[in-house]
Amino acid sequence: MNEQENTQEIQYAGFWIRVGAAVIDTILIMLITLPPLIGIHGMEYFESSALVVGAWDFWISWILPAVAVIIFWVCKSATPGKMLTKIKIIDARSRGKLSVGQSIGRYLAYFVSIIPLMLGIFWVGFDKKKQGWHDKLANTLVVKV
Secondary structure: OOHHHHHHHOOEOOHHHHHHHHHHHHHHHHHHHHHHHHHHHHHHHHHOOOOOOHHHHHHHHHHHHHHHHHHHHHHHOOOHHHHHOOEEEEEOOOOOOOOHHHHHHHHHHHHHHHOOOOHHHHHHHOOOOOOOHHHHHHOEEEEEO
């Protein structure tokens, strides 16, 4: 099969379906992380302006979600939100699953996409392959299943 035929079979997932998947994932992460954080810090947790409120907050809010997302990407090619919206992440070259290293790189590249006013996220809406900066940096595509 030539590259043109391979490209025609792929339907790239656009901006809004990816936003929907991200909202679902965010709600799920909050349902998992907020109860233990409130149990540890109480409601005062929400009054803090600190980026990280102690070691437990670091592990529960930063490390746990990162590890969970990376495991989902490696094992399922999608987070629960992506699975519910019937989209998945694939390697742009092989069209196969992401490696662990590629998944870690993609996760870290989200910071590159988000920090400059989320321009790297909004890029999905304008790119011909619907890739955000994090996709381009990790050489991934998000496609409809």
